[in-house]
Amino acid sequence: xxxxxxxxxxxxxxxxxxxxxxxxxxxxxxxxxxxxxxxxxxxxxxxxxxxxxxxxxxxxxxxxxxxxxxxxxxxxxxxxxxxxxxxxxxxxxxxxxxxxxxx
Numbered sequence: 705x706x707x708x709x710x711x712x713x714x715x716x717x718x719x720x721x722x723x724x725x726x727x728x729x730x731x732x733x734x735x736x737x738x739x740x741x742x743x744x745x746x747x748x749x750x751x752x753x754x755x756x757x758x759x760x761x762x763x764x765x766x767x768x769x770x771x772x773x774x775x776x777x778x779x780x781x782x783x784x785x786x787x788x789x790x791x792x793x794x795x796x797x798x799x800x801x802x803x804x805x806x807x
Contacts, residue, residue: 711787714789722786723785729748730748731744745757776789
């Protein structure tokens with residue numbers, strides 16, 4: 705189970721999503737959407753096919769935690785989907801830790 709209390713909170717901290725096993729780094733989240741307005745749009749390429757999923761604010765609010773960490777089950781217009789929220793790993797490209805920052 706995820707430590708994140710809501711799917712919306714998990715989305716706010718995500719840099720990339722897995723949706724039904726497909727990597728999707730292109731997603732739009734409208735944090736101000738109301739119930740029947742689109743709140744989440746996810747798109748990715750599946751081979752040569754562009755795939756798009758859209759979820760209303762009500763569907764995002766009703767999402768429930770999945771069986772694995774950071775996974776969520778959310779109902780779309782066509783079916784239920786598994787979404788995993790992933791964060792990016794950041795790194796410093798400096799070679800020397802003792803090197804002072806230039807201003």
